[in-house]
Amino acid sequence: MTDENATGLARGLTNYGDRDFSIYLRNSFAASMGYSREVLKKPIVGIANSFSGFNNCHRHFPEMVEHVKRGVLLGGGLPIEFPTISLGEVFLSPTSLKFRNLMAMDTEEMIRAQPMDAVVLMGGCDKTVPAQLMGAASADLPAVQLVAGPMMTSRYGEERLGACTDCRRYWGKYRAGEVSREEINDIEGRLATTAGTCAVMGTASTMACIAEVLGMSLPGTAAIPAVHSDRLRAAEASGMAAARMIRDPIRPSQVITPKSVENAIRVLLALGGSTNAVIHLTAVAGRLGIPVSLQRLNALSDETPVLVNLKPVGRNYMEDFFFAGGVGAVLRELKPLLHLDTVSVTGETLGDRLEKDPGHVDRRVIAAAAQPLEPQGGLIALFGNLAPRGAILKRSAADRSLFEKEGRAVVFASLEDLAERVDDPELDIEPDDIMVLQNAGPKSASGMPEAGYLPIPKKLSSKGVKDMIRISDARMSGTAFGTIVLHVAPEAAIGGTLALVRTGDRIRLSVREKRIELLVDDDELDERRSAWKSDLVPPEARRGYDRIYAAEVLQADEGCDFALLQPVADG
Structure with a gap:
């Protein structure tokens, strides 16, 4: 068996000039971690875990990862967890976007360098999902995106609060003198009270929805609250899906296509989603040589209605979106506008998915296409x-x-x-x-x-x-x-x-x-x-990652990716 066709621990061998010795040595060191000889023969699902003490959104990942592992084992694979950089949105200076490409590089190179046959990507906070999708697209190994899920809302008196639209709304009131210092201090402790990403249709939730529409996440998983037991079941199912793709590979390049990218833009517009998603989707698609035209964005926006009544555009929160029908309900309303032959990591087409029982839809949260909140995109x-x-x-x-x-x-x-x-x-x-x-x-x-x-x-x-x-x-x-x-x-x-x-x-x-x-x-x-x-300051007067960033970062219309990370043309 050649190294290219190998699976499990025999994949991507460290080069000592003696292939058999490489396998022997690797098995020896793996045995030190308590694996039996039989287990070491199994194909491997890597689990890219972006847990960090500097990332409140990912606080529940230690529990989630155990459910991913269970799913991998049920699917016949060997789960091996590995860490990557984590990007906690409010804990990074000068801004998290500067380090998105670094996390994408970390993710890509660790997928390539370590022996795995498929990978589950665990992310959620704003820049982590695009970084993981960018890295996975470039590595092009079968991959499943598992998101953190949104946090639940809290209360201030009789009012619901959710990070972070309400953060900004109350800060504006404080600056205008409508809220006292004592009140803003009280509110500060009530805005974000559970694990998970922001409770509104911010960047994290928008990218979770986009990952599902692209087909990189399992259907119905984008909006499950972080603390809901369905989030753990989604983790298990994601592990099983990754193990299944070892036998029947579906690569990111088969999932992220011009058609699925256009579907994602449609849903972004219908959600009234984050402006950041334009940059991130452009960067993800760009890793596979797929351009995202702003002129095309305008054409789609003129014919795609806003359907989702969530903050910051509307009045509801992500937990309401989940119980109202989630991404699936939005897709069904947009069905006549979508490319239905796109394929997800499950192997089914979008058309197949939308033929299934739609379940309950709450029209107070997700409007019908015939009666949209706005006739044109957000x-x-x-x-x-x-x-x-x-x-x-x-x-x-x-x-x-x-x-x-x-x-x-x-x-x-x-x-x-x-x-x-x-x-x-x-x-x-x-x-x-x-x-x-x-x-x-x-x-x-x-x-x-x-x-x-x-x-x-x-x-x-x-x-x-x-x-x-x-x-x-x-x-x-x-x-x-x-x-x-x-x-x-x-x-x-x-x-x-x-x-x-x-x-x-x-x-x-x-x-x-x-x-x-x-x-x-x-x-x-x-x-x-x-x-x-x-x-x-010119790049040559800088050092380290800052030097790479200064020399290589592209403009916003190109997704702010690095020029050196773009695909290389054949020939």
Whole structure:
């Protein structure tokens, strides 16, 4: 048997120049872990476990992993758990996105380097699922994505609370003087009270749904609450599915296809899901050479209705979505718009799945396609001289009165400048102005943080201003809301038009035309461009991962992946 056709511990041998010695030595060391000779002959399912004490979302993974192992054993495989980097969203500096590609590299290389025939990917917190899908797509070994599941809601008085839309809503009230210091301290301890990811349709839940629609997760598993016993049964079933794929391999490249990616975009739009998902889905698809066109996103958005009534767009939470019918119910409403011949890790097509009994659907949470919450999708891409390669607006979470508007730019040159001046009583700003943040994109010193949700200046929020047009090359949390233009490409740090905006310039936003224009004539822009200088520290003046990141990170419309991680063309 050649190494390429080997299974189990005979796969991917350490090279000592003597294949038989390699097997002998590996078996010897494996025996030290208590495995019997018979067990060592079994095919292996690796379990990529991203548990960490710095990741509250994954607090329940030690229990979940035992159920994955049980499923693998029931399926006839040998489960072997291995750790990878974990990305706890709020515990990373400068921002978790900077380390998504590092986790993807870790996942890919450990799948390749260690002897396994299939893998279960355990992730959940915002960047962990895209990182694992990116790594698995590049390694192209049979893989099943198992997500953490959302946390349950809590209470403050008679009101339900759930991280993290309510975090932002109450913080806005606190900044406006509507909530006292004592109240905000009390609320702080009630927002996130169980294991699991954010309780709303933020980035984590959006990516969980996308993983299911792509076919990389088992049907019906995206929305199961983290603390529900069904989450443990999903873990067991995922282990069994991975073991089954050893006998009948289904690789990520067979699951993640142009058709399944388009299905995922449809569902993203119908969910009113996170803007971050555009970047992540682009990166995942890009690992297999599948482009995600922002023009195509707009075409799909114009014909895909918003169906899901969840925060931050609506009023409900992920636990309500689960009990209302989950991803399956959304897929059935979108069925006429979907590619039904896509295949999941179960081996069945999407069409086969949707033929099964749909079960209960709660129309208060998941609307019928004939009576949607909104007739068009939740996200659109904007183009124009301010964003030649595109920008993203979550129109389902925005104020419609601001959709067609021209205003005066008030510019903040960096996050530091924003923090220093935004609450200055002397700041020259009015409610009809447009806030602009520069130098917060992927190549900037800040690494494209979730800073696009610029705070309303206190001099305005204290007078009742709830929303303004805000523009940046940053991201925003999937739990956030407002009329916020994000992911402007090219970014300011590399000399994109955003870098040339000055306070007092006029900017026009048109959601109808999907345009974002800086109303400055070309000659003036050329003059400003010739005077612009980069203040980025060059890659050669950096070290370690920071150097790789600075040299290789791509723009938002390319998924912010690394250029060196893109597929290599044949020949």
